[in-house]
Amino acid sequence: MEIWDGLTKAIQLLISLDPEVMQIAGRSLSIAGTSCLLASLICIPLGSLIHFHQFRGKRALISTIQTLFAMPTVLVGLFVLVLLSRAGPLGFFGILFKPPAMVIGQILLISPLLLGFIISALSGVSKEIVDTATSLGASGFQTVWLVLREARYAVLAAVTMGFARAISEVGCALMVGGNIKGATRVITTAIALEASKGDIALAIALGIILLFLALIINIVLNRLQQR
Amino acid sequence: MSLIEVAGIIHRYNERAVLQNINLSVGKGEVFALIGPTGAGKTTLLRIIDLLEVPGAGEIYFDGKCIPRSGKQRLEIRRRMSFIHQKPQVFNLSVYDNVACGLRWRGEQKNRIAKEVDHILEMVGLEGYKNRNARTLSGGEAQRVALARSLVLEPEVLLLDEPTANLDPVSTEKIEQLISYVARQRNTTMIMATHDMSQGQQLADRIGVLLDGRLVQTGNATDIFRSPQNEEVANFVGMENIIEGVIIASNDGIATVNIGGNAIQVVSSYPVGKEVYTCIRPEDVTLALSSTQSSARNSFQSKVTRVTSLGPLSKVEINCGFRLIALVTKISAEDLNLQVGTDVYATFKATGVHIIEREAS
Numbered sequence: 001m002e003i004w005d006g007l008t009k010a011i012q013l014l015i016s017l018d019p020e021v022m023q024i025a026g027r028s029l030s031i032a033g034t035s036c037l038l039a040s041l042i043c044i045p046l047g048s049l050i051h052f053h054q055f056r057g058k059r060a061l062i063s064t065i066q067t068l069f070a071m072p073t074v075l076v077g078l079f080v081l082v083l084l085s086r087a088g089p090l091g092f093f094g095i096l097f098k099p100p101a102m103v104i105g106q107i108l109l110i111s112p113l114l115l116g117f118i119i120s121a122l123s124g125v126s127k128e129i130v131d132t133a134t135s136l137g138a139s140g141f142q143t144v145w146l147v148l149r150e151a152r153y154a155v156l157a158a159v160t161m162g163f164a165r166a167i168s169e170v171g172c173a174l175m176v177g178g179n180i181k182g183a184t185r186v187i188t189t190a191i192a193l194e195a196s197k198g199d200i201a202l203a204i205a206l207g208i209i210l211l212f213l214a215l216i217i218n219i220v221l222n223r224l225q226q227r
Numbered sequence: 228m229s230l231i232e233v234a235g236i237i238h239r240y241n242e243r244a245v246l247q248n249i250n251l252s253v254g255k256g257e258v259f260a261l262i263g264p265t266g267a268g269k270t271t272l273l274r275i276i277d278l279l280e281v282p283g284a285g286e287i288y289f290d291g292k293c294i295p296r297s298g299k300q301r302l303e304i305r306r307r308m309s310f311i312h313q314k315p316q317v318f319n320l321s322v323y324d325n326v327a328c329g330l331r332w333r334g335e336q337k338n339r340i341a342k343e344v345d346h347i348l349e350m351v352g353l354e355g356y357k358n359r360n361a362r363t364l365s366g367g368e369a370q371r372v373a374l375a376r377s378l379v380l381e382p383e384v385l386l387l388d389e390p391t392a393n394l395d396p397v398s399t400e401k402i403e404q405l406i407s408y409v410a411r412q413r414n415t416t417m418i419m420a421t422h423d424m425s426q427g428q429q430l431a432d433r434i435g436v437l438l439d440g441r442l443v444q445t446g447n448a449t450d451i452f453r454s455p456q457n458e459e460v461a462n463f464v465g466m467e468n469i470i471e472g473v474i475i476a477s478n479d480g481i482a483t484v485n486i487g488g489n490a491i492q493v494v495s496s497y498p499v500g501k502e503v504y505t506c507i508r509p510e511d512v513t514l515a516l517s518s519t520q521s522s523a524r525n526s527f528q529s530k531v532t533r534v535t536s537l538g539p540l541s542k543v544e545i546n547c548g549f550r551l552i553a554l555v556t557k558i559s560a561e562d563l564n565l566q567v568g569t570d571v572y573a574t575f576k577a578t579g580v581h582i583i584e585r586e587a588s
Binding site for chain 2: 137
């Protein structure tokens with residue numbers, strides 16, 4: 001029964017463009033989007049660097065990265081909380097319980113995932129392609145750029161996955177954001193709150209909105225891939 | 228003046244010696260074919276010349292300059308060459324972008340790139356394919372894209388690794404035509420690896436035989452095909468008749484070889500008593516039903532032991548005291564009604580026999 005209520009409520013909220021819900025959804029989108037963008041800017045070059053260089057401990061590093069895929073969101077939250085709390089080493093920034101703190105937490109959370117999948121995307125490009133580029137006179141940097149372009153679908157898939165993990169996590173957002181109404185409340189933290197208050201229908205409605213957002217993002221990315 | 232010089236190259240993969248002391252010099256504008264069976268080290272040698280790999284030992288000289296084993300100079304030199312790999316690797320981009328990439332990497336102007344790419348696509352017959360994704364092309368088309376991508380750079384040296392392997396005869400012919408066109412028109416220096424001997428013969432000025440990591444013989448096509456230096460080369464270049472014998476008489480450059488009791492006249496100056504291999508190309512053996520008058524010094528009565536059809540040709544195995552293989556056209560095999568047991572006269576000239584010294588083992 002509550003599922004049905006949730007569904008109708010979700011449609012109602014979506015159609016009526018409920019200001020508070022729209023604000024929460026927008027915040028979810030912008031925080032996860034920023035995290036994903038920044039993480040990509042870090043992880044694409046870093047992943048290329050790791051992939052194209054041979055060094056001692058490369059395998060161990062990649063295994064570690066893959067292990068961190070399973071990092072619990074609350075653990076990242078705890079780490080960032082300690083780091084940014086007033087008494088913490090980065091406390092002077094005063095950004096705890098503000099969106100930037102949530103972005104930092106999400107970057108830490110999704111970076112291993114992005115790195116791991118970018119490295120595996122680059123590994124999917126054959127050695128022959130790299131050789132061909134080299135013998136056509138590409139410099140090291142030009143070769144990397146070409147290989148990234150060859151692997152663009154897989155790289156885009158890695159970014160999509162990172163975004164999905166960022167927008168769907170709740171532990172870190174709750175711990176370092178604080179679920180403050182009008183400031184750091186995002187869809188996932190709102191769902192947790194509404195559910196604990198007993199407003200199951202609203203919680204379900206928010207969940208459906210979250211999935212709806214994910215659907216739109218996926219459609220956009222799929223369009224990009226087909227180009 | 229040699230453009231490329233390879234001096235004392237030794238290379239190993241793991242413990243296996245792939246190249247053993249290769250010395251080679253290729254002149255400006257020369258087309259050099261490396262022939263040898265699969266696994267002989269042809270690709271590795273080309274990769275080392277293209278500076279994709281650093282040899283275990285030895286030096287590469289380009290235009291008289293010794294190439295360092297690392298550093299920026301390698302990229303500069305590499306940009307004066309181009310390498311067509313055996314399996315054409317097209318990038319997952321449009322045909323145009325594939326062909327343009329080398330020029331872009333060299334920082335060429337946009338409109339010059341457009342002009343050059345259009346020109347070269349027309350030359351390889353792919354002008355209508357500009358916007359197609361190169362991955363959707365057939366093998367022959369992809370190889371033409373790969374060729375265009377290299378030729379548009381107007382390299383001083385073109386390295387080709389089995390450029391027509393796995394292509395159908397029509398595509399093969401197109402590629403071969405393009406290669407010889409470029410060799411003639413642009414005077415491009417080429418080093419081409421191939422296991423197809425006729426291709427080497429047809430396109431190259433000079434041929435090198437690479438066997439098991441060693442450059443066994445270099446010379447023009449006639450040298451290689453008519454006068455192989457040893458049994459290994461003879462085997463590889465299609466000398467199907469390699470028969471052990473001993474020289475029993477020698478007079479004025481004409482020697483007599485004893486092959487299991489049969490005397491064969493050959494052109495050779497080896498001394499009496501020398502143990503040799505007698506090599507006869509199967510196409511140099513003619514078959515007739517009756518003993519004919521001819522200037523050929525060797526004629527043997529023999530019996531057909533086997534006939535194998537090779538399309539337009541027939542391979543006929545005969546026994547004339549020793550086993551001999553002859554290659555005749557299918558039509559003449561039918562005219563002579565060659566079957567197992569047919570009596571024929573096998574004839575070959577003294578000049579058609581090549582003698583190789585048998586090494587004491």
